[in-house]
Amino acid sequence: MIIPHPLLGPCDAQEFTYLGDASLIARPDGMAEGAADAFHDYLYLRDNPAGLHRELWYHEQGDRSWLVVTRNTLTHEIVKAELARDVARAEGRGR
Amino acid sequence: MRLQHGGQIDRGQKISFRFDGQYYKGHPGDTLASALLANDVRLMGRSFKYHRPRGVLAAGSEEPNALVELRTGGRQEPNTRATMVELFDGLQAMPQNAWPSLRFDALAINDRLSNFLTAGFYYKTFMWPAVFWEKLYEPIIRRAAGLGSITTRPDPDSYDKGYLHCDLLVIGAGPAGLMAALTAGRAGARVILADEDFRMGGRLNADRQTIADMAGADWAAQAVAELAQMPHVRLMPRCTVFGAFDHGIYGAVERVSDHLATPPEGKPRQTLWRIYSKRALVCAGAIERPIAFANNDRPGIMLAGALRAYANRWAVSPAQDVAIFTNNDTGHRSAADLMALGVHVAAVIDTRPDAPPLAGTEVLAGAQVTDSAGRLGLRAVTVRLGNGQSRKLSVGALGVSGGWNPNLGLTCHQRGRPLWDEGIAAFIPGATLAPGMAVAGAAMGQFSTHAALATGAEGARAALADLGHNTPAPDLPRAEDAPTRITPFWHVAGTKRAWLDFQNDVTIKDVKLAHQEGFEAVEHLKRYTTLGMATDQGKTANLGGLAVMAELTGQSIAQTGTTMFRPPYTPVALGALAGRSSGRDFRPTRLTPSHHWAREQSAVFVEAGLWLRAQYFPRAGESHWRESVDREVLATRASVGVCDVTTLGKVDVQGRDAAEFLNRIYCNGMAKLAVGRVRYGLMLREDGIVFDDGTAARLAEDHFVVTTTTANAVPVFRHMEFARQCLWPDLDVQLISTTEAWAQFALAGPKSRAVLERLVDGGFDLSNAGFPFMACAEVSICNGCRARLFRISFSGELAYELAVPARYGDALIRKIMEVGADYDITPYGTEALGVMRIEKGHAAGGELNGTTTARNLGLGRMVSTAKDSIGAVLSRREGLAAPDGLELVGLRPVNPQSQIPAGAHLLAQGAALVAANDLGHVTASCYSPNLGSYIALGFVKNGAARMGETLRAASPLTGVDLEVQITSPHFYDPEGERLRA
Amino acid sequence: MHDLAPLTALGTKAPQQEKIGLVTLAEAPDWALASVTARLGQEAACAAALAQTLGAGAPGVARYHGGPVLGAFWIAPHSWMVQAPYSAKPDLAAHLRGQLGPCASVTEQSSAWARCDVTGPAPLVAEMFARLCNLDMPQLPSGHARRTVIDHLGCYLLRGDGGAVSVYGPRSGAQSLWHALELAARSIV
């Protein structure tokens, strides 16, 4: 596969390491009430869609950026790739 | 026989080759198949199941019959299609799947028993008695099955792989492919033109049609010459594009040296190319299909187009007298070409009642071939004429044409579904092709030469237009544009066996049986009968089988569907897929900075991931590794030892929020670590299981160096980057790996300070007060070399780790040995390192195996509840915090000289050896020369509460059973006085 | 000068050089390296400071600037590897820290990477690297810098003028990297 890196352009997927669903960005607050259930759902449950899937890829043999790649799991077509850091910030993650 | 004239062979040169022990001669330009036919060899192989005599069916890679074992020794290459072997001087080939000889094959008895060996018969028998399957039935079946053989000797040739990039990949260099490449190449596009044949031109080399008033082959040669002049066009003959993968990536194998006796020095046998194309045009042509009739598998019965190809391209014919059996006009073309070359065509048997006449021979319209004769080669065929009468024709070869199937393979690799085209009675590529892929020429069902040229040019223009380039339409050279005239005809009715899949011996009867038993779905049909599962993937067989099934179910072929063509298009050597990564080059080898020095010391090395590390340093007189290791341990604890610990991962962590970041990464507190100090850190995965451990050294307020275990250097860094970029993007933290930058040596033992004093430049206070346990500093050594010093200890001794830029690592180890000589400094390897860590009860690989918690390790209290760190929440789940969980303990054998094998299970004394009694297991074990006893670490349920208990340690697998006593895991200096000294 | 004599990554005192056909492989150990990464919120300041230090703009994405003394190539967002002849800047990291001030994190990398310079006719060098990594060499402009994988080793590849390519590979894997370069060079002779 070829991942359209937002900075570097098309990059061979072999340069990347896959993690999984981009929902892993939304890590719950460990000090909050009900953290145990929140972490269970966060870490273990997956939508696992047959279709568009937002997922995390790490450019390990490249610029070390984590990317959020939107890819169709039925066709492997990639429709979007963003820097995960930007996505994380947009989703309200900060310090 | 070799025809008098013609052919693209070099008649001026003769080359000698050997088949089945006989020497023959051929010419450059020949394939093994054409050369054998030229020498009147029609019998080339035996079929898989019935061991029927077989000759060549086709002239290309779709060949199911003429399979040979090519070459000898480690180069022996089974199942090689004689049609694809370019003849070279000294070639040796043997027939396969025949014993004792090709002409007389004992297992041809199967043919006589064929009525019992129908499709799937083996599912219905060989069940009684049950034990006979492995002992009797299966060994017999296995010996009988299989095709060619390998020697299992190492392949002496090398393989290579690489990557190519292009705007347009053109697959197949027939008229469509050549025209496409010309069109795109003339427009300046980067083009790759790949063809599996060694001579480009495709059918143009096999036909007598003209293009632009010259012979097709000459036009092809001219086109190739023009393309060769274009620097942005890469011509790749002998290169099979075998698979279409995601995002325009194609797999291809270039047979670099297969046409030579041995590869030239330094050259690979084959190269695997990963072709990254922006657009691809499949111009893979079409494959002729046979018509099934009784005994249609005899040597000499071939595809009509193949007969024509052999005559035109190689100037050979299997016989002087031939006949053609066809349901379409291309059969007539074969007959005409053969006659033009002086071959006698006895008749054209055409199933169509309205078959056109053909000058020079008799056309038997509405006729069918009903049977054939000739044990090892065709002698005659029986024809039922249109009027019902029967006629026998004495011929040595029969060319059969049931029509042509577009070569769909690559168009299906991304699960594209073909469509049925009634006009040509064949499947054509469907609408859902892989992104960027298009099809041209015969591969899309456009069978005339003109259509091939036109669609090839158009395909190239469309591809370039997609990429934003307007390309003018080329002037197409003039070429034939005959319409496809075919009346579908799949098989001749009859009661005798008629073959569909030649290699696997699948006949019409088998399909009928599959239908009768309910295996109607095409995938069931394929799996039950093995139709299309041979080395040719059913290229000539599948459609015939589908047609028969469609007849039986009363459905159309389109409704019946087709099985998926999967990669590879033709079989690919495993060596090519591996490329350079085989043998010792399977994976790179990482060497430590002291490697060259250690080799001079005769160190024994051990693989640690990709690293090679010194395992121990044997000295003269030591005959067993234990002697060396015991010595290294004792010397270190008595005086001083040195060990290369460069392989531990090192991560440079900087930024205003570095401390806060590490505080979240480690489960124990890191925020308040003072500058100049080091702390042990325990890292959990988010699921609460221990991920890794190491140290964090604070070099400055905003600068840490953390270490990881050797094995986890890469995953830990990845994890930290994930946390930095995805979880807390607004922390000011910068990470970079420095594992490779520093050579790091552990100096351990009571005299380590004394040695260090001789290295560290003056003015630095190494005293216990000045540089206490868990201190760190940037220092200068050896008169000005910058270095880092950490007072940390894995051995449990007074110990330091000293790091210098890796380029000085070799010099430093030599220097350390030099200045340490007065203290009898001893280098130690990973074994002694392991012994000392077990003596100290430090957790390592066997304990940190991805399933253990901090609590299991006795480190439960390290998991801070005062902060949110990765893994803290889920580490508190009931299953991970159960009171009877595994706890790390020390184990001492009741008999100190009994070894406790790692991997032994622990049970209560006297308990039976069953899982219900399992209390835990031994994770690491060694002989402790300091304690004069074997010792071990292990996990035991509720272990901390069992101190002093005696358990049974059993390893029935290795035949060991002994009694052990539970102790503290801190065998040696439990109070840690030595390391603080 | 201190007492410790350096060893090249291939394990010798003097760098190795080998001519295979028209391609020359040369180990180039005498380079100092340090990574420079902008602190959070200091990205512009860091780029500017680096530019001043280099005397040229901080290299953009996948770009390489080879200066007379200091050169640099982009390795990650807001992050560069700065290089200099080792003799000129034996403690490059300290030098850069002084030059850049608090806007950047600077990390010593001098010995982390083994450098091999490959020279030869451009088409031949492109053929050679086609067998080694998935970069489209004929299309890479001079001054391009990319991380890539060569025989399972993560490497930085700098494209110089004509047929000049420099490869930085992990020091510990230098022998394997050299071996791969040799094999590829031989197979295109």
Next chain:
Amino acid sequence: MQAAMLGTGNQEHPMRYSGFRILKEALTGHKGWQPVWRRPDPKPSYDIVIVGGGGHGLATAHYLASNFGQTRVAVIEKGWIGGGNVGRNTTIIRSNYLLEGNEPFYEFSLKLWEGLEQDLNYNAMVSQRGILNLIHTDAQRDAYIRRGNAMILHGADAQYLSTDQIRREYPFLNFNDARFPIKGGLAQRRGGTVRHDAVAWGYARAADARGVDIIQNCEVTGFRIENGICLGVETSRGFIGAGKVGVAVAGSSSRVMAQAGLRLPIESHVLQAFVSEGLKPVMPGVITFGAGHFYCSQSDKGGLVFGGDIDGYNSYAQRGNLPVVEDVAEGAMALIPGLGRVRLLRMWGGVMDMSMDGSPIIDRTPIEGLYFNGGWCYGGFKATPASGWCFAHLLSTDTPHPTATAYRLDRFRKGLMIDEKGMGAQPNLH
């Protein structure tokens, strides 16, 4: 013709298979062979509906009928039976597991394999050729010794082989020039291979014979759930009522269960597998390379059947990519240098229901009457008999089978993961 295929009510069913039967049929023109399973139309309702006509679903149906007397059972299959992973795998059976939650289950499965042909009257060619896991490091040796001992403690067979013993059985492995030398191996002699398609067909035939309706080309489009109770399934052929619904759809687990509103601890990944051209026998049993991703056996037909790691990204595409093909080939060449000229004939990809700890789930769901069987990762084939048996047990008795008590859906919430590889909650690493 069509009509003749449908009903077999007035004939002996099933016809008993034997060598004698083949002789008889051969001499009478093979006219007597009957369809291996019927093609019934779905009834309005069943006691139990199994969704998924793969190995596990068909085995479940067989054991429901044969062990638990449940005959009002239907198996609903979207395509053709046996078309999923049971029809595309590397055919290995073994019970060489480490953990308490797994080993008894897989050993139970292996025992069922050992009597399968006689139970089904169908030769699935269960071939106990042995499986050998190679060891390349000391740490690996320790781990395999622990595992072998665990197997023995659970009553399974295990044997430690020295390098010399391995050399005698597999002289062609790389003993001389290996990057990662072979230091020993863990063998399970009772492990081996099975003709995979025949497993599906054999179970289908046996279940059909006991009255189970096998309904092909019938896609489940939803569950009818009222008041938290599952009443049946909506299908492309209409509603089918069910007392209980058992879902065994492997790679489609998330898709199907989402129709019931459930999210699962599962990701779907593609696993590729490979077969070489046919060769005369060379590979005696199953071997796995311990320093790379490669395992291999040789089928009775002569093809080397081999595989490696999953591609590593979520996928329903049933096809993979080249990097994994190359990785597997590299492993092959590293281990067996004589394979260079052996050709890969065919490759395919299956969708694996990769769970969060690498172990399966056989459990009830929060919806009454809806049961789930999945999360088999790439190890489902060897589990087929026990999975079917245990799922049938659960469906019939509402209690887990003793060997499958650990396969609970709530084990992640409770921290009771069954993580053989120790890779944590990342499915592509299991």
